[in-house]
Amino acid sequence: MERLSGWRWERQKIRFRGAGRWFVLSTLVGILAGLGSIVFHLLIHLGHHYFLDYLTGYLPPYPAGSPEIFPRTGRPFNPYMLVLVPALGGLAAGLITSRFCPEAEGHGTDAAIRAYHHEEGWMRARVPIIKTIASFFTLGTGGSGGEEGPITQIGAGWGSFVAQKLKLSPRERRILLAAGMGAGIGSIFRAPLTGALFAAEILYRDTEFEADVLIPSAIASIVAYSVYCAVFGWGAVFAANDYRFESPLQLGPYALMAFVLSGAVAIFVKVFYGFHDFFKRLNIPTFLKPAIGGLGAGILGFFIPDVLNFSYGFIQKALYNQVGMGMLFAVGLGKILATALSIGSGGSGGVFGPSIVIGGSIGGGMGWFFHRFLPDIVTDPAPFVIVGMAGFFAGSSNVPVTSVVVVSEITGSYHLLVPSLLVCSLTFYLCRPWNLYREQVPNPVASPAHKGDFFSDILEDIRVRDIFSPEKTYAVIPEDMTLRQFVRFFGRTEQHYFPVVDREGKLTGIFSINDVRGFLLDHDLWDLIVMKDIARSDVITTHPLEDINTVLRKFTIRNIDQLPVVSEEDPRIFIGMISRRDVINFYNQRLEEIKRRTLTRSEW
Structure with missing residues (x-):
């Protein structure tokens, strides 16, 4: 009893040690990601101050929870410089990424997802630094994008860096990379729960969570959020009234809005990747492409300045009902084009933030529409801004759970969960x-x-009876058959393994053609040797209820290709044979069935 208690205590100590190790690693990643968020946020505001405010006289409005860091210069607005500055920022970003780190171009989150799935969580140590500088030039000069995509890749880069320096395994490196992703989002958006869920959900197209990364991401997100907010203050990014869902009749307008948002998602994705693929095919130096995209965004900003940069201040005004329906739709559609030009051309910025802005703008426009025609049901358009943000993000990114949580955290409003759940579910499908x-x-x-993770799971679910056919005939060899008799018989069969039975038909041994080969040249022994002398008596067998994972291990004991199948009641009653090839073929068929089912579910 004492030995058993000691064993349990040792096991508990191992668990505690493992938990403490992951806590320390996640905390370290959270600190690095939080510090990275602080530097990145400061640089972006510095860029706004000098590149936008000082050179163009234009400074985009900021949300209530993330005010200006530097005082305004008061310089007069120069719309022509507003066209030129994003182009120069795109040129600088293009020069940096093409020369030092091509994987730092674009919206960043895709690169982190690719590193998780296909590169064993490995990212070059320079990625966080180059991504910070390139995003500073793209976003600091007014390019349309978000902080969240870059900080996702920056945080992921720090997570991978820690894992590489500590020489962790690929699985551990992947987990820390994902934890860095969550820490980046949780800090820059002041939404720690969102960061944890985002890192676990964004990796898959279906409604799947990566369970291994959830807790490390939560720890890293909390730490990064605390580090970041200790410098820039606490509270939600946006200020919003505590809107409440109080009438089931409102579900009708919300459902209709989901269909409109879905159409906008389709437009956004097609336009974004249309420009992305066009710029990829464009036969000019790579560093010039973000400059062309920046120039296009600047021209669009000449007419609608609110589409440049983050546009969070515009959403803040929409939450205060200070923007009309026409302007909301104009900025929503304009933001699609501006983001496609700025980021699709190879500029460095995120699409998470623009998704929130596009969804909030179109949702606000729909809110004003319903308020105008159904004023008794939709008494205030502002809640449609919040639900629109969630719905659009869920549809464009396949993260329905994260989407519901993120708008609650960034607006501090938790009483719109019912319409948010409805709209996010509809747009997701x-x-x-x-x-x-x-x-x-x-x-x-x-x-x-997860290559290989499901191999044992699938095999343990398959039984011998699922594969071998009892109706198939196998030759059994009597113990007293002479070698000469067997040689004559062998010429008429293609069988390679031969069970040996006694006079009662009970299994006593087995041999293969390789066991016979050594006697074939000595003809004098053919009438003296009986097959009982050649057969092995220590027969490795299986039975119909045994799982295939165990059977495969038995194949490897002697490197044999076939096993006798015997009755589970009496292991001496021979009922058939099962081969290694049969097992592998059946496994491949089962795996293809699973893939087809998951593909069908994904398409649905």
């Missing part, structure tokens, strides 16, 4: 053909990160 993150895989089965 309606938008299955479109997705902003091309590197997502359908589910863990399709991920190289």
Whole structure:
């Protein structure tokens, strides 16, 4: 009893040691990601101050929870400089990424997802630094994008860096990379729960969570959030009234809005990747492409300045009902084009933030529409801004759970969960053909990160009776058959393994053609040797109820290709044979069935 208690105590100590290790690693990643968020946020505001405010006289409005860091210069607005500055920022970002780190271009989250699935969580140590600098030039000069995509890749880079320096395994490296992703989002958005859920959900196209990364991501997100907010203050990014859902009649307008949002998601994805693929094919130096995209965004900003940069201040005004329906729709559609130009051309910025802005703008426009025609049901358009943000993000990114949580955290409003759940569920299913993150895989089965994980699970679910056929005939050899008699018989069969039975038909041994080969040249022994002398008596057998995982291990004991199948009641009653090839073929068929089912579910 004392020995048993000691064993349990040792096991508990191992568990505690493992938990403490992951707590320390996740905390370290959270600190690095939080510090990275602080530097990145400061740089972006510095860029706004000098590149936008000082050179163009334009400074985008900020949300209530994330005010200006530097005082305004008061310089007069120069719309022509507003066209030029994003182009120069795109040129600088293009020069940096093409020269030092091509994987730092684009919206960043896809690169982190790709590293998780296909590169064993490995990212070059320079990625966080180059991504910070490139995003500073793209976003600091007014390029349309979000902080969240870059900080996702920056946090992922720090997670991978820690894992590499500590020489951790590929699985551990993947977990820390994902924890860094969550820490980046949790800090920059001041939404720690969102960060944890985002890192676990964004990896897959279906409604799947990566369970291994959830707790480390939560710890890293909390730490990064605390580090970041200790510098820039606490509270939600946006200020919003505590809106409440109080009438089931409102579900009708919310459901209709989900269909409109789904159409907008389709437009956004097609336009974004249309420009992305166009710029990829464009036969000019790579560093010039973000400059062209920045120039296009600047021209659009000449007419609608609110589409440049984050546009969070515009959403804040929409939450205060200070923007009309026409302007909301204009900015929503304009933001699609501006983001496609700025980021699709190779500029460095995120699409998470623009998704929130597009959804909030279109949702606000729909809110004003319903308020105008159904004022007794929709008494305030502002809640549609919040639900629109959630719905659009769920449809464009395949993260329905994270989407419901994120808008609650960034607005501090938790009483719109019912319409948010409805709209996010609808847009998630309606938008299955479109997705902003091309590197997502359908589910863990399709991920190289889990290659081999399901092998044993599938095999343990298969029994011998599922594969071998009792009706198939196998030759059994009597113990007293001479070698000469067997040689004559062997010429008429293609069988390679031969069970040996006694006079009662009970299994006593087995031999293969290889066991016979050594006697074939000595003809004088053919009439003296009986097959009982050649057969092995220590027969390795299986029975119909045994799982195939165990059977495969038995094949490897002597490196044999076939096993006798015997009755589970009496192991001496021979009923058939099962081969290694039969097992592998059946496994491949079962795996293809699983893949087809998951593909069908993914398409649905």
